[in-house]
Amino acid sequence: MDTELRLKKRRLIIAGNWKMNKTVAEGLELVQSLKRDLANVKEVDVVVCPPYTALSEVSKEILDSNIRLGAQNMSEHGSGAYTGEIAAGMLKEFSVRYVILGHSERRQYQQESDALVARKALAAHAASLKPIVCVGESLQERESGATNKVVETQVRGSLAGMTKDQAAETIVAYEPVWAIGTGKTASSEQAQEVHAFIRSILTSMFDEQISRRMRIQYGGSVKAGNAKELMSQPDVDGALVGGASLEARSFADIIKNSL
Ligand code: 13P
Secondary structure, eight states: OOHHHHHHSOOOEEEEEOOSOOOHHHHHHHHHHHHHHTTTOOSSEEEEEOOHHHHHHHHHHTTTSSEEEEESOOOSSSSSSOTTOOOHHHHHTTTOOEEEESOHHHHHHSOOOHHHHHHHHHHHHHTTOEEEEEEOOOHHHHHTTOHHHHHHHHHHHHTTTOOHHHHHTOEEEEOOGGGTTSSOOOOHHHHHHHHHHHHHHHHHHSOHHHHHHOEEEEESSOOHHHHHHHHTSTTOOEEEESGGGSSHHHHHHHHHHHO
């Protein structure tokens, strides 16, 4: 990317969503390699999102590095009788800074609604965690021409009630469901088109100054080979990476190719 475009762009944020993968030992091995491979990378915010069970150990391992920690979900509640749930304050104990909310897998398997995602996002902000709010259409929705309508409903619903200051600290991840884990990436033009559309919605919800500050990640089969092209789009401000974040080499290559 040329220097002029880079100056106009927001700082890239590239996050690895490990999903339900990695034991503590495997997670430690992965971040130890990433620390070595990425020691000189200062221009990008690098985030790893391990499962809850590895947060404590991974947190200690990355203490002296430029890698930051994210969680994959959290409760909308602060504490109480919610068996199996994890509160924002508990994540803070491990220096978690980011939390993925409303991932399509949670929307699909746990029936998470936009309203629930919005309540979780407000709870995250109240605890000074930065939410990464996921949106994206299914294949059927894209093919029937409903992409913009679906994405607009999700963005408006999932960021409802946020102040401008909170919005500025929120990351939106556009993850077309048909591109997740399928090897089918949105083309850089398709990604840019939806990202620009999302930014226009954010302008109408908040204002232009805020929407220009907000980072919008792309997610869905991001690999070392397609990262550069995607990241060079004017409204693509990073990536949320699944499969390719499970190996140090491929995740580090995505980051290096995005510089
Ligand atoms: P893949 O990179 O495996 O397609 O997953 C994307 C994703 O869901 C990240 O949250």
